[in-house]
Amino acid sequence: MTEVASRNSVEESEALIAHRKAIEYYKQKVIEHRTMLEKFKELNITLKKVNSDFEALENQVNSMQCVGQLIADILRKMSDEKYIVRTSNGPRYVVGVKKDVKSV
Numbered sequence: 001m002t003e004v005a006s007r008n009s010v011e012e013s014e015a016l017i018a019h020r021k022a023i024e025y026y027k028q029k030v031i032e033h034r035t036m037l038e039k040f041k042e043l044n045i046t047l048k049k050v051n052s053d054f055e056a057l058e059n060q061v062n063s064m065q066c067v068g069q070l071i072a073d074i075l076r077k078m079s080d081e082k083y084i085v086r087t088s089n090g091p092r093y094v095v096g097v098k099k100d101v102k103s104v
Helices: 002-064
Strands: 072-077 082-087 092-096
Touching: 072 092
Parallel strands: none
Antiparallel strands: 072 082, 082 092
């Protein structure tokens, strides 16, 4: 009878150890989940701010584009006064630049 009782107590202690390990693992995963959730919330706030900044900048660029004025990217410098530029619509132009304008 003592062998059976000792086996039962060993099995119970092993089950209790496994149960405690499972609880510790669960607690660890809950803590990881909370930290990941906080990081997600921070990144989501950052994303919203970046999107709003982008929209504001896009609105500013669009408001600068009126009839007769084009916004372009500089493709190549031909000389001190001549540049090849590409407009947002696609065509390329050779433009002259005044000496008062800072060159790139």
